[in-house]
Amino acid sequence: MTRDGTARTPGPGDARLGPQGGQQLSQNALRHNCRSDHWCRRLWKAGITAGGFLALCVLSQITGVWVLFVINGYGAFPAAHKVLDLMQYLLSPLGAEEMSQSLRKELWRMETLCPLLATLFLGIIILGIGVLYCLRTMSPGCFPAFPEDRRRSMSRQPSFTYSEWSDAREEDLFELEAVPETPVFDCFADTKAETDPVTLTVKQVGLQERRGSNVSLTLDMCTPGCTEPYGALLSPGEQSARDHLLKASNVLSAEQLRTRALDDAALQAEFFETPMNFADPKEYDYPGVVRKNRYKTLVPNPRSRVCLKATDRDDFLSTYINANYMRGYGGEEKVYIATQGPTVNTVSDFWRMVWQECSPVIVMLTNVEEKNEKCTEYWPEDGVTYDGIEISVTRLIRADDYRLRIFALKCDGEERSLRLYWYTSWPDQKTPDKAPPLLELVLEVEEVRLRAPPKSGPVIVHCSAGIGRTGCFIATTILCKQLKNEGVVDILKTMCQLRLDRGGMIQTPEQYQFVHHVLSLYEKKLSCSVEE
Structure with missing residues (x-):
């Protein structure tokens, strides 16, 4: 990468960098190209947004002037004709001096200009919103995002106020939001064969898992599970998690x-x-099992686990x-x-x-x-x-x-x-x-x-x-x-x-x-x- 930000093509002198150095240069070039494409997409979105809001603003002004003429006694079609005349005057002011004088006199004779003022105010609001959207499209990180679904945030402070429970009817207990599922929870649907009831999988604590996030209900956040008896062949992280669950008090x-x-x-x-x-869904890698889980990773x-009795023990799905x-x-x-x-x-x-x-x-x-x-x-x-x-x-x-x-x-x-x-x-x-x-x-x-x-x-x-x-x-x-x-x-x-x-x-x-x-x-x- 050169000082001006362009991608540099690797030359013969870069051979001393070895495979890792060449790979790094390729990654830098790819990152630069992705960044350029990203800015092109932003510019395109900003242009489309600006055009849309400008068209909306013009349409609101035309509609407002038409309503103004209708309120002042013109029929729908004559009012539309007057609006067209006004647009012709605005688009060619130098060649329609006589028309402009008649329109100005007619506008000043209007009984009320309130609809016109309201139309102008609406146009200003639309333009302002359009500018904000364009700025946000160009640099989304500069403006705080509106909060999404409450299930996205699993660790907000509770909104209740705790008392001494004197009346045993404490209200307004805290409110949440994951995941989640859920599961989200949402949440917020789940899947391994298991015939030995003495096996257990303990996984290392992950970020989403620690937070109880609803994302943990929808992403495959588990590492491959252990099929050995409980506690055997555990990774250091899994052993640490298991020890924590067994000893925490x-x-x-x-x-x-x-x-x-x-x-x-x-x-x-x-x-x-x-x-x-x-548990790791990969532990239940049997055809049809996924249809029996409401949430994919749970x-x-x-x-x-509870095993249902079945006439055919080889039919895992029925158990x-x-x-x-x-x-x-x-x-x-x-x-x-x-x-x-x-x-x-x-x-x-x-x-x-x-x-x-x-x-x-x-x-x-x-x-x-x-x-x-x-x-x-x-x-x-x-x-x-x-x-x-x-x-x-x-x-x-x-x-x-x-x-x-x-x-x-x-x-x-x-x-x-x-x-x-x-x-x-x-x-x-x-x-x-x-x-x-x-x-x-x-x-x-x-x-x-x-x-x-x-x-x-x-x-x-x-x-x-x-x-x-x-x-x-x-x-x-x-x-x-x-x-x-x-x-x-x-x-x-x-x-x-x-x-x-x-x-x-x-x-x-x-x-x-x-x-x-x-x-x-x-x-x-x-x-x-x-x-x-």
């Missing part, structure tokens, strides 16, 4: 919990330092469902199942899982649609049959923040009862507007689980992706039990435990903060109960 007393819940900066830093532990962690067993309080195995919101392709698989696992309760934490589809309406209005499982609704209860459907399930002569709690007050990748209703639901579901028949299986919890709202609900349930039994909570350790079972659980820092606030509320309720 921050035990909080009741007083420390109240203080910690107010420290937004510390909570966000703690959240960002914790690996997400997403797949179940292999070690703890696959995007769901993971989750440990509960004290590390108890298979207390919950975290899964994605069923899709049209997986409704039958979902009900097979419900029957296979003898689940007494389903908790749904998403609306069917939130800008786009978040979950298929997988339950019947009256009755339906999936793979020999007869499902019928026996009762519907409508509460302020959730709906409860009680189902009767029949299969092979056996009959069971199932409860579906549909919590509708929790927006995607946000936090609920009010904490007390969610806490009440958590406690009610736990009570129903404890009163379920002895052979009952895990509680199934899902939102859309099955990691954000689902992680908050399961973590809150575990931590409420810990706080009640031990008088302390370890929210960080609980989040790490969940992420070892299913990657990305508790998806955003705002959700992590919300869990602290819900636990603060529950601690206060426990204190009030003791005093009474």
Whole structure:
């Protein structure tokens, strides 16, 4: 590259630079050509933009003058003729002196000039906007971009104000935005063969992953996973992430919990330092598996994934469902199942899982649609049959923040009862507007689980992706039990435990903060109960 910025052609003297030097010169020349093409495209866009705004400005002026003539008594066509005469005068002022004098006299006889003034003002505004757009096209970095969809920002400060929960109805809790999916979350659809349930993939912490960004829900941000037993043949980064998830802990007393819940900066830093532990979609490289994932890069962690029973064990697709067993309080195995919101392709698989696992309760934490589809309406209005499982609704209860459907399930002569709690007050990748209703639901579901028949299986919890709202609900349930039994909570350790079972659980820092606030509320309720 020469001083004037042009690309220099490599000569014989450049041979001493070796292959790397020649490659560097080629890269510089290519970079210069790309920069030139980029500026040409900017100039072309600026020219098109300027022409468009200029045409819009002229059209607005012509329309305004025409309206002025119409208001002052001319018909539509005579007014248009007058406008044409005026344009002819403006385009050839030296050859139409007589016409100009008559037009000036006629304009001064107008009853009102307000439309003309308004037209001129509109033209000035259009020209001003056009100039700004052209400048922004030429140098986009000089002007701040307007904020995009709120799902792009996953680490904004919460908008709620924390109080002492004196009335147990704290409103205006914080608002978010990823991803994401989602998953975005959005988010914000997901994919490896796994027959050995003792395998787990732990990946190194990446930038998007640390931030809980919605981008991490839509990009392939995972490195190739490990198919060896849990902990074997891990890279240094993966080993570090695994050790962090196994050892991270921050035990909080009741007083420390109240203080910690107010420290937004510390909570966000703690959240960002914790690996997400997403599984690698390449681990599920089987035909047709991608159609069973709602989000492309969100797949179940292999070690703890739920395997559906199938007549043909070689048919991996029939055994696959995007769901993971989750440990509960004290590390108890298979207390919950975290899964994605069923899709049209997986409704039958979902009900097979419900029957296979003898689940007494389903908790749904998403609306069917939130800008786009978040979950298929997988339950019947009256009755339906999936793979020999007869499902019928026996009762519907409508509460302020959730709906409860009680189902009767029949299969092979056996009959069971199932409860579906549909919590509708929790927006995607946000936090609920009010904490007390969610806490009440958590406690009610736990009570129903404890009163379920002895052979009952895990509680199934899902939102859309099955990691954000689902992680908050399961973590809150575990931590409420810990706080009640031990008088302390370890929210960080609980989040790490969940992420070892299913990657990305508790998806955003705002959700992590919300869990602290819900636990603060529950601690206060426990204190009030003791005093009474």
